[in-house]
Amino acid sequence: MSDTPSLTTGDRETPSAESPLETPTPVTDSDERRRLHDVWVAGTEEPDWVKDATDEGAQELLSEADETSLATQRGTLVDDDYLVEDDVDEEERQIINMGPQHPSTHGVLRLQLELEGETIRRVKPIIGYLHTGMEKTAETLTYMQGSTNVTRMDYLSPFFNELCFSLAVEDLLGIDIPPRAQAIRILMTELNRVSSHLLWVATQGMDIGALSMMIYGWRERELFLEFFESATGLRMNHNYIRPGGVAADLHDGWEDEVEAILEAMPGALAEYEELLNENPIFLDRTMGVGVITPDEALAYGVTGPALRAAGVDWDLRKAMPYSGIENYEFDVPLGKHGDVHDRYLVRFGEVRQSLGIVRQVLETMPEGDFRTEDRKVTPPPRKRIDESMEALIHHFKLFTEGFKVPPGSVYQAVESPRGELGMYLVSDGSASPWRLHVRGPSFANVQALPVMMTDSLVADIVSTLASVDPVLGDVDR
Amino acid sequence: MVSEAAPPGFLTTNLDKAVNWVRTQSMWPVSFGLACCAIEMMATGAAHNDLARFGMEVFRASPRQADLMIVAGRLSQKMAPVLRQVYDQMAEPKWVISMGACASSGGMFNNYALVQGVDQVVPVDVYVPGCPPGPQSLMHGILTLQDQIMAGEIKR
Ligand code: SF4
Numbered sequence: 001m002s003d004t005p006s007l008t009t010g011d012r013e014t015p016s017a018e019s020p021l022e023t024p025t026p027v028t029d030s031d032e033r034r035r036l037h038d039v040w041v042a043g044t045e046e047p048d049w050v051k052d053a054t055d056e057g058a059q060e061l062l063s064e065a066d067e068t069s070l071a072t073q074r075g076t077l078v079d080d081d082y083l084v085e086d087d088v089d090e091e092e093r094q095i096i097n098m099g100p101q102h103p104s105t106h107g108v109l110r111l112q113l114e115l116e117g118e119t120i121r122r123v124k125p126i127i128g129y130l131h132t133g134m135e136k137t138a139e140t141l142t143y144m145q146g147s148t149n150v151t152r153m154d155y156l157s158p159f160f161n162e163l164c165f166s167l168a169v170e171d172l173l174g175i176d177i178p179p180r181a182q183a184i185r186i187l188m189t190e191l192n193r194v195s196s197h198l199l200w201v202a203t204q205g206m207d208i209g210a211l212s213m214m215i216y217g218w219r220e221r222e223l224f225l226e227f228f229e230s231a232t233g234l235r236m237n238h239n240y241i242r243p244g245g246v247a248a249d250l251h252d253g254w255e256d257e258v259e260a261i262l263e264a265m266p267g268a269l270a271e272y273e274e275l276l277n278e279n280p281i282f283l284d285r286t287m288g289v290g291v292i293t294p295d296e297a298l299a300y301g302v303t304g305p306a307l308r309a310a311g312v313d314w315d316l317r318k319a320m321p322y323s324g325i326e327n328y329e330f331d332v333p334l335g336k337h338g339d340v341h342d343r344y345l346v347r348f349g350e351v352r353q354s355l356g357i358v359r360q361v362l363e364t365m366p367e368g369d370f371r372t373e374d375r376k377v378t379p380p381p382r383k384r385i386d387e388s389m390e391a392l393i394h395h396f397k398l399f400t401e402g403f404k405v406p407p408g409s410v411y412q413a414v415e416s417p418r419g420e421l422g423m424y425l426v427s428d429g430s431a432s433p434w435r436l437h438v439r440g441p442s443f444a445n446v447q448a449l450p451v452m453m454t455d456s457l458v459a460d461i462v463s464t465l466a467s468v469d470p471v472l473g474d475v476d477r
Numbered sequence: 478m479v480s481e482a483a484p485p486g487f488l489t490t491n492l493d494k495a496v497n498w499v500r501t502q503s504m505w506p507v508s509f510g511l512a513c514c515a516i517e518m519m520a521t522g523a524a525h526n527d528l529a530r531f532g533m534e535v536f537r538a539s540p541r542q543a544d545l546m547i548v549a550g551r552l553s554q555k556m557a558p559v560l561r562q563v564y565d566q567m568a569e570p571k572w573v574i575s576m577g578a579c580a581s582s583g584g585m586f587n588n589y590a591l592v593q594g595v596d597q598v599v600p601v602d603v604y605v606p607g608c609p610p611g612p613q614s615l616m617h618g619i620l621t622l623q624d625q626i627m628a629g630e631i632k633r
Pocket of ligand 1: 152237512513514549550551576577578579580584607608609610
């Protein structure tokens with residue numbers, strides 16, 4: 001704001017001292033917050049802050065002073081000790097936008113970059129281009145329909161979304177799940193972890209120029225999708241894991257199909273590693289790129305392979321086991337450097353471990369029910385409906401009204417391929433959730449992108465971004 | 478198309494057919510992936526299903542070099558202006574395929590956040606049903622569009 005009155009503001013009242021933009025001191029946090037809650041009634045005179053903002057928020061990076069103080073408070077101030085300390089003239093800096101429609105931003109993420117030549121000085125991820133209002137939609141669907149909704153959040157790992165939602169509902173209901181249903185859930189989720197990591201290696205390869213990697217990754221992923229399709233009826237968005245168990249028992253011959261996958265994978269992994277492990281371009285573009293230290297990762301709430309690549313031993317399957325995962329043996333691969341290459345190694349390690357879990361499930365799959373016998377959530381068997389009027393009514397009511405869940409709230413988290421996927425569910429005793437809040441792992445990981453990207457080169461953005469494996473459906477929901 | 482009067486090795490046809498044939502056989506889609514459907518769109522282009530068979534494996538990053546837009550996924554209110562801008566940047570003639578329930582009608586998300594069908598923002602030629610449509614469905618949609626183009630006039 002300049003002191004010279006301009007044509008447009010000349011006939012208006014001089015802005016009062018409280019007007020935040022006129023305040024000479026830097027805008028403090030609470031002022032900023034108050035400003036966000038100011039309302040402006042359409043038709044009245046526009047306050048200045050309305051004119052500065054667009055419907056996508058203020059189109060600026062934070063002021064540098066704000067950002068530094070924020071980073072200092074979090075203890076995550078990154079000292080660039082390898083760059084010359086010269087103060088560069090403001091004129092030398094340029095701001096460019098990458099996305100939301102960009103071939104390598106992994107969905108509709110937009111990055112605002114402040115460049116100084118080839119070096120990135122600041123990054124601001126802008127999200128919301130895929131906001132689907134799923135948390136709100138969850139409130140209008142019954143618990144029975146809930147899986148259909150949540151499965152579409154993180155669309156590369158639909159089983160994990162369903163599992164997390166179902167576990168939360170079951171916790172509130174206080175019902176037990178038969179061992180076979182639990183084993184099926186583990187089988188599906190661990191296969192899903194592999195297929196998700198395969199897609200990751202395909203896109204990571206594609207983004208840094210290893211185009212053949214893309215073809216290979218999709219080739220093997222198709223094996224998994226075919227198995228999912230024969231078991232659940234859909235290639236993606238399965239709606240298979242539901243409160244109370246799973247939707248259907250595994251089909252005949254599933255053992256052979258899983259066996260075929262387990263046989264094909266080691267060879268495929270060896271093929272990928274042959275392509276990547278000693279490929280100088282791949283190594284150059286991943287080693288020492290997009291580094292995040294363990295402290296920074298923890299401060300920003302990074303989870304999943306990105307956290308473990310920094311060397312932090314945190315895997316919810318070990319820390320807060322769910323669905324009987326504690327009965328299987330597996331290790332948690334850890335990295336040392338927290339760079340893109342370590343994320344690659346950690347993911348490949350996880351693929352091997354998951355295949356090991358799948359092998360164990362295959363060998364120890366218990367017999368029994370695939371869903372709970374609790375008539376409160378499970379409809380009566382088809383035969384009973386023919387015989388008894390009560391069973392028919394029960395069936396009808398279950399599918400029209402859904403089942404009621406006792407009031408209460410619960411937080412349930414699972415280790416999705418991207419990190420801690422958590423759902424906070426509040427029930428008011430009716431048949432649909434009062435509130436569902438989702439802690440998407442990609443959301444927290446995207447927030448840490450500025451730490452990883454600051455002071456690196458433009459060309460590394462794509463590599464770093466891909467290595468975090470954000471799924472925008474999970475970020476925006 | 479083959480005429481008796483023409484010397485051997487020659488084909489005669491009319492301009493409409495020739496131009497339309499050329500258009501259908503090298504349609505380049507602009508990559509406009511939005512959500513889950515985009516993953517299936519990529520799967521369609523990848524090894525197993527091989528979209529190259531229809532001359533459209535080159536997903537273009539720049540709308541200027543593309544003549545088909547496959548809107549794959551749910552379109553949020555915030556993304557709608559971006560979609561329209563990308564569409565406007567494409568050179569004529571151009572076509573739009575709306576892939577999936579969300580793109581065609583808002584799908585299961587009838588709420589404040591989603592545009593209830595991309596046909597509110599851009600003109601759609603072919604709707605592909607499914608959630609997500611499998612690669613076969615998408616290919617069927619593409620072939621339907623090719624038929625439409627073959628049957629149509631070259632000026633549009
Ligand atoms: S139609 Fe289904 S698969 Fe496609 S974007 Fe919508 S929810 Fe996802």
